[in-house]
Amino acid sequence: MKLNDAIFGLVLALLGAVVLFTVQSFPKIPGQQVGPALFPGLIAAGLCVGGVVLMVRGWHARASAPWVRFDGWVQSPRHVLGLAVLVASVVFYMLAADKLGFLLTATLILTAMFYVLRVPLAKSLLIAVIASLLIHFAFYKLLRVPLPWGLLVNHAW
């Protein structure tokens, strides 16, 4: 997805302005000219200037650079679904891993990803289960990372 520079400029200038506004409320250190607001304030000011320059550039180039240009994949439902499942998998892991446990969540995520990338279903399931078990073994047993057991807590090994 390609955006005109002016859009980036606008977002960045706004971000700079919000930061500049926020640092006003940072405390001053008694007896010193420099407090915690100075450094982020300077960067935010720079961001505002850079954002405005980008806006001007993007506005001048608007004939050749459309506001939004989608790449080929946006027309292809399979690729859009791929990206959606990728993002959803990570969010799903964050929300569900503690309740469902690592093994179930990982198997589900892998199967879903394999599905949108057109791996045959039986093969998907097999690889998903084996890979989840292997990663679990490597991180939980060897590296002692406390991956959650979730529903399988009574069968923990």
Place this chain on the structure above:
Amino acid sequence: MWNAVAQAFLMVFEPYTLFVMVLAAFYGLFVGAVPGLTATMATALLVPVTFFMPPVPAIAAIVTATAMAIFSGDIPGCLLRIPGTPASAAYTDEAFALTRKGQAEVALGAGLVFSAVGGLFGTIVLIVAAPALADFAIRFSSFEYFWLVLLGLTCAVFITSDRPLKGLITLSLGLLVACVGLNNPAGFPRFTFGNAEMTGGIGMIAMMIGMFAISEIIRYVVDTSPPAELVVEQVGNVLKGQWKLARKYPVQILRGSVLGTAVGALPGAGADIAAWMSYAMSKKFSKEPEKFGTGHVEGIVESGSANNSALAGSWIPALVFGIPGDSITAIVIGVLYMKNMNPGPTLFTTNPQNIYAIFLIFILANIIMVPLGILCIKASRKILKVPRNILMPLILLFCMVGTFAINNSMFEIGVMLVAGLIAYLLEENHFPIAPAILGVVLGGMLEENFITSMIKSDGNLMAFVARPIAATLAVVTVLIWTMPLVLGRLRRPRAILAA
């Protein structure tokens, strides 16, 4: 000193370290040879694993894996016309043209042998230059460090990126991210939105995994180009004729290695830019420039040595000043801090055996590259056939578990995802990513030295240029800022090449 060297030998030639190096070598060769997986991604994914290792094996794993990945990136470039890592992109067409002429083994062999030669050259420079610089840097105060960091960031924005304004913007974003949390001279929680997880700052490793691994997975998932065809079935003896090449092109090898090491040492520019510049240089000074692009090995010899020497070169500022020379060393610096080997001149005096161990690892990695590289070339047909629609979901799962493992925090997985999406969007719109990484890594250091200097001088800005070294660094920094026109002219040849 010899005592420390002996200690370093013991640490490196220990079965555990050697075992880690061999595993890391195979891992690096594989990651480099699969298009879409980069050397930086290999490093980012290694961090969660090295987290659980003692310092020397942890560093050995990273050094070995990256050296191998930069070489093996040549393999798909040569056989499929797709560079395995960005560092091989400069001469992919050249290598593929050789393959078309039935000389794949010449291209692969030159890539392998001169990668090792370049890597060893860069290592020698690292061994000679780093301790000397450290000796010099031990007298630096906060004023010098302030200018040094600013100079490093300036290089990343103005010299090594084609778009200074966009580089400046991503740098600012990186510096802002570095501001989040309590870790500032005043100890005041900034931009935490009342979130307890954010008071400690944004997890650097989570961010790196997002920016270098998740963004690549996104790129793969939305990629609509058809799969590439493998044109060769059998690769012959890759070492045949390499000695003749070495005798024919000694100047090119030396020039590529010198340029590569220098570009590597420059903050923000890594192996990929070194290879581009060196390929252009090779063509410019060649006696037969008309042959370039038609399957002529000269450019591969020169830029193949350049990209591996850049790898060692980038460690010079990373070890001496804590200023990364490229995105790989940006991650390495994070690892060094985790391992209590804080970069800086004192690293060379308090624990010299660790530094000597790093030097040894570099030498060893570049030597074992040749036999293992030959094995990898022999297996390349199988590696290139590994189905990426199975590999990529596995990497995604590994990213999530790896990120979680650093702090056992789900929040960091979210940081990883957001960083990946932002990095993808920015790169699609030609915003350079390297300045952002440098901003994140160096933001704290820049602010700390700035505030300390301000307090010491009681707000008098003249004090920033009162010491001779500080003044020199300041002049150089300001020169680079004010000479974009001249630099624009220097950059132009590369922009055309890249197009």
